[in-house]
Amino acid sequence: MALVATGLTKPRSLQFDSAGNLLVVQAGSGIVNLALQDNGGTCLSVKSRKNVVQNGGVSIPILRILPWPS
């Protein structure tokens, strides 16, 4: 098991975007976008981090529309 990212506040849902960035909902603070650095093998680290949505006091779920029927 590898630790990829720390310093998150109340992380909940996670989802990858089409560019391979990791989106994480932080309950009460919004959605953060983590660009990942592949250091080889199972070693991944966060290259950069930016806020997608900043929102205090609101828990925002990530919804993904799945193709259906698949």
Add this chain to the structure above:
Amino acid sequence: MNTEDHTTRTLLLSQKANATLLISRGSTSNVDLAAETLSSGHSQIKAFDLNNITQSGYDFNKDGLLMGWGLRNSVGVAEHPVTGGIYSVENSVDQIMRQGKDAHQNNPGEEMNFHGYLNGTAYGPQGSNYGYPYCFAAWVPADLPDNANLTVGSNFAMGDQNSTINDTYCAEQTAPRLTFQAHMAPLDMKFNNSGTEAWVTFHGSW
């Protein structure tokens, strides 16, 4: 469904089984004895066929395919993109005591559980009981009284053992596939496209 504690519900649409929706529902309190009764619908993951919904809608407690029960609050649910295997991550009990000792600092572990498949592939423990509200996975066995038979991930009985609820009974309930540090609170789980990795968010201790 209405409850006071653990009010979120997790939804997952299967990519492998047509029109099949998984729903995970947790407990109404830290130790919810209603979860001991299958018909309560507490602390269960079930799968529902969206093609056959009746006009009034499904009754979570009565309808659907049981993927597992005795799952305290399994908020993260994921389907393996290759095998279709259904996995969940569990938020286990707080303030655990065992035989008079406060063992909550490092026990129980959080869990990743496996629930079989939605495509009809048989999996014996599908729909089985995963232990809650009586049995939990050890994280630091050395902190538990009477731990000679316990290793990381072993199901053990909370509180005082008796003739029905004891470590022997707990060993018969389905054990986790992976055990995580106590109180890490895993809330979501996603596989990468090739299914070689699972990603889990951990809220951390509340």
